[in-house]
Amino acid sequence: MMTNLKIQVVNSIFEVMETMFFLAAEEQQKSSSKDSALFEFSDLKACCIDFSGGFSGKIYLVAPLALLRLMTEYFLGEKGDNLTDEHIDGTFTEALNMIAGNALRKLDDQPYMGLGLPKLVDPSQVMNIEDYAFFNTVDGPMASFFELTSPDENHKK
Amino acid sequence: MALCVLIVEDSMPMRGVIKKTIKAAGYRTSTFFEAENGQKALEVIESNWVDIILTDFNMPVLNGLELILEMKKDELFKKIPIVMVTTEGSKEKIDEFMDKGAAGYIRKPFTPEQIRDLLSEILGEAEYDDELEDSGGEFDF
Structure with missing residues (x-):
């Protein structure tokens, strides 16, 4: 399940970035935050x-x-x-909303999964995660990861 | 006939994108109303004529499905077509939207063509802006 969800999240990022933001995204091979250029950005x-x-x-x-x-x-x-901060933050959270919804609905073997409301979090809380999927676009890098807080019994398959 | 459109979305940027997409699709629109949740949408339709509503599902206060259910209780409001524009794309959820009275749905991410095609299906061939007809109907953001 973890692998399937990761595949769907990655594919969803490609689809949303291209369809709604006209940006081609490319996945990087690095998977550690320690060696990603993304975490050198101060903003x-x-x-x-x-x-x-x-x-x-x-x-x-x-x-x-x-x-x-x-x-x-x-x-x-x-x-x-x-553009204001509200535009930028709203676009960012809406991008995640679309990525998550698009990914979860493609998990064919799962019952319906509902989404909460997307929210901004302090980036310092998520900088030491090891299991990121990193992406490059022509305009800059980005990354995504997920965590299961209440996994089903098959989640490690 | 120029359309009065209500867009119900908690994301302000997404409201802007949907509005631009409808314009790009060539529909002649007279007024765009916006609401950040279903409760605000009910307040808008209480005092304004609206031809069609495009609503998100996942919103605070009153979500898109609850908005449909509230509108279906009212003899006048229940005739207004409602389109769900949502990331909630599971068959189970889409069936629920349609069973409760949605006129159609569009999954995010969407293309302008998907909005145009669904609006055409629901509203029929509306009048188009001359400017778009001159451009051969191509979308241009």
Whole structure:
């Protein structure tokens, strides 16, 4: 289940980034936060969303402000000068909402899983995670990981 | 006939994107109303004419499904077509939306073509903006 969920989250990031933000994302091979350039950015933002159903957990997304600003420009079709923090934060959390919903609905062997409301979290809380999936876009890096808080008994399969 | 559209979404940027997408689809619109949850949407339709509602499902206070259920209790409001625009794409959930009275649904992420096609299906061929007709109907954000 862990592997299947990770595959769906990664595929969902590709799909959402391309469809809604017109950005091609490419997965990096690195999986440790210690050797990723992403965590050298001083203006990182992070958000998370809860899900529950056959099993429960959280999906996180981490990206630098510069990338989020550009994603917001592409998403809204507005120049950066017109954008507020509310636009950027709202775009970031909505991106995660779409990624999570899109990934979870593709888990065919699971009963319905509901999503919570996406929210911003302190990026320092998630910088030492080892099991990130890292991505590169032409405009900057981003990363995602998930954790299961109430796994079903088959979650390790 | 120009459309009055209500967009119900807790994400302010997504409200803007849906609004732009409907415009890009070429529909002649007179007014866009916006609401950040189902409760605010009910307040909008209490005092404004609305031709169609596009609503998210997952919102605080009153979610999209609860909005449908509230509207179906009212003789006037129950005739307004409601489109779910949502990440909730499981068959089980979509069936529930449709059973409760949604006119259609669009899964996020979506393309402008998906919005246009569904609106055409629900509303029929509405009047299009001349500017878009001149461009050959191509979407241009």
